[in-house]
Amino acid sequence: MSIKDKYAFAGVGITKQGKVPEMDTDQLAAQAILLALEDAGMKKSEVDGYIYQQGIGGGPHGSQPLVMAGVPASFCWEMSSGGCYCLNMVIAATSALEAGLCQSCIILHATSASTQRVLVGAGGPQMRSTQGAYGCYGPVAHGAWIARRFMHLYGLTREQMGSVAITLRDYANKRPEAVMYERKLTMDDYLNARMIVEPLCLFDCCLVNDGAVALIITSAERARNCRKPPVYVMGYGTDHSVREIGTSPYAYMHWDGFITRKAGENAFKMAGVTLKDVDVAELYDAFTPFLLSQLEAYGICGTGEAGPFVEEGNLRLDGAFPSNTSGTELSWSYLQGFSHLTEGIRQMRGESGECQVRDAEICMVTGLGPPAPGSTATCCIIRR
Amino acid sequence: MSEYKKQLPDITSIDRPFWDAAKKRELVAYRCLNCGTFYSQVTDCVACDSPRMEWVKVSGKGEVYTFGIYHQLYHPAWKEEIPYNVSWIRLDEGPLIMSNVVECKNEDLYVGMPVEVVFDDVTEEVTLPKFKPVS
Numbered sequence: 295m296s297i298k299d300k301y302a303f304a305g306v307g308i309t310k311q312g313k314v315p316e317m318d319t320d321q322l323a324a325q326a327i328l329l330a331l332e333d334a335g336m337k338k339s340e341v342d343g344y345i346y347q348q349g350i351g352g353g354p355h356g357s358q359p360l361v362m363a364g365v366p367a368s369f370c371w372e373m374s375s376g377g378c379y380c381l382n383m384v385i386a387a388t389s390a391l392e393a394g395l396c397q398s399c400i401i402l403h404a405t406s407a408s409t410q411r412v413l414v415g416a417g418g419p420q421m422r423s424t425q426g427a428y429g430c431y432g433p434v435a436h437g438a439w440i441a442r443r444f445m446h447l448y449g450l451t452r453e454q455m456g457s458v459a460i461t462l463r464d465y466a467n468k469r470p471e472a473v474m475y476e477r478k479l480t481m482d483d484y485l486n487a488r489m490i491v492e493p494l495c496l497f498d499c500c501l502v503n504d505g506a507v508a509l510i511i512t513s514a515e516r517a518r519n520c521r522k523p524p525v526y527v528m529g530y531g532t533d534h535s536v537r538e539i540g541t542s543p544y545a546y547m548h549w550d551g552f553i554t555r556k557a558g559e560n561a562f563k564m565a566g567v568t569l570k571d572v573d574v575a576e577l578y579d580a581f582t583p584f585l586l587s588q589l590e591a592y593g594i595c596g597t598g599e600a601g602p603f604v605e606e607g608n609l610r611l612d613g614a615f616p617s618n619t620s621g622t623e624l625s626w627s628y629l630q631g632f633s634h635l636t637e638g639i640r641q642m643r644g645e646s647g648e649c650q651v652r653d654a655e656i657c658m659v660t661g662l663g664p665p666a667p668g669s670t671a672t673c674c675i676i677r678r
Numbered sequence: 679m680s681e682y683k684k685q686l687p688d689i690t691s692i693d694r695p696f697w698d699a700a701k702k703r704e705l706v707a708y709r710c711l712n713c714g715t716f717y718s719q720v721t722d723c724v725a726c727d728s729p730r731m732e733w734v735k736v737s738g739k740g741e742v743y744t745f746g747i748y749h750q751l752y753h754p755a756w757k758e759e760i761p762y763n764v765s766w767i768r769l770d771e772g773p774l775i776m777s778n779v780v781e782c783k784n785e786d787l788y789v790g791m792p793v794e795v796v797f798d799d800v801t802e803e804v805t806l807p808k809f810k811p812v813s
Contacts, residue, residue, distance in 0.1 A: 416752045426685035427806060428778050430764045431752030438746030439766065446789035492747035492761065537724045667719065
C-alpha cells in the first residue's frame, strides 16, 4: 500500500551551523527539537516518536535530548546508515505513523565534529583492519575511486569536479546560515588546493562542522493545521549493492553509477511522477564524484555526461536542473544527508531566499551510504 | 618483525584461508562449485543461490580497475609512504580486490595497467598480497 501524500513535514529546526563549541551534541539536538516544534507550532505532547543516528562527531546520546527538551516520546530509535540515514529515517518514521506507533515523529542529526576535531576515518594504532593494512582510511577514497573511473571511462576533468564545488559554494554564499557563507571559491582556489586522496582535493570533500537539524513528520491532516505549509512525502525507494559485491564493476560506492537506478525508479513509481516533473533536486554530495555519479545513475543526464553537464551550469538556478541549492554538505553544513532534506523542504515552502527556485512544486532528495560492504542508495520525492 | 607499525589485517575464521594461502605465496579467491562464479568475499553464491563454495588458487594476474593516491595522513605508520596508492585490482578470473600497486611510481599508475601479484611478508605471521606492473 502506498503512503503517497499521507504524511508531511510540519516542522524544521536548524541550530547554528559551523563552530559551536559552547554546546555539546545533546544541547544542539535539544535546541533543534525545540526550534522544530516552534516552527511547526506544535505542542511537545504531540510528538511521540524520535529517531536519531550516532553519526560522525559523536552524535546525541540516546534519549538525552528528549529529556533535555522535555519531549515525552514513546519510542526512541537509533538508526545507522551514514549518508543515507536521513531518508531511511523518513521511511522508518512514515512506517511508524502508518502502523499507528506514533502521531508525529522527530528525525534528527546533531554533531560536534568540528569542536571534537574529528579526522573522519583515522585509524587507531592497535586495532586490526584489513583496509588499514593497505593504508585505506576514511570514506574519501570512495570518491577518489569513482572519480578515477569516470576520468578513465568518460574523460572527467578536475575542472569539471571543481565546477561542482564552485556551483555549490556560490549557492552557500547566498545563504547567511551556511558554514561557507562568507568564503568565496574560485577555480584557481580549487586547482591549487591540497590533495586529500588524489584526484580529490580539499574542496571535493564535505565540511566537518558542528550543528543540528530536527524535522517533524506527521499526518498530512495535522500538518495542514500547522504554522507552516505542509511538505508532503510523495514516495521513496531504496536499494543496496550487496548482491553485486565482488563480482560487478558497479559494486561498492557506485563507482560507475548504476546501482542507484532502482532507488529512483521505485521512488518515482510510488510518487506517480517522473523526473521531468522535478523542479529542484538535492543530491547527496559528501564528495563531488558522488553527486556526479548520481546525475547519471538517476538519468538526470546521459552516461558519461555528468562532468560537462555541471560545467555548463545546469545545476545553477538558471540551469536545466537546479540542484543542491543551499550548498548542502560541501558548503552549507555537513549533516550526513540532513542538509539535503532540510533544503528540499525549504524550497517547497518557498524559504530558500536568493536560492529559491521559482514556483518549485516537486523536489527530489537523495542519500548514499553504508552499511558496507556495498552501500545503500535512497531517493525521496517531496512536494509542496 | 615486532617493529611493524602498520595495522595488520583483521583475519577471521571466515577469511583465514585467504591469508594462509598468501603465506604460502598463493593468491586464492572464493568460487561457487555449482556455477563457477568468483567472489572477492566469502558469500553464498548470489548468482545461483548455491551454498557450495570453495577457495581456489587464481592466476594472480589482473589489471588496475581504479585507484586513489593518499596525500592525507590518517595513520602515523604511513607517514613515510605518503603519497601512496590504494588500488582495486580486477583479477583475470573476475573478482575485484583492494591492494597496493608496488614497484610503480604514482605518476605511472593508470586504469587498465596489467599487474601481477607479489607477496609482502610484513610480519612472521602475515603476508599481504600486493601487485606490481607486469614487466
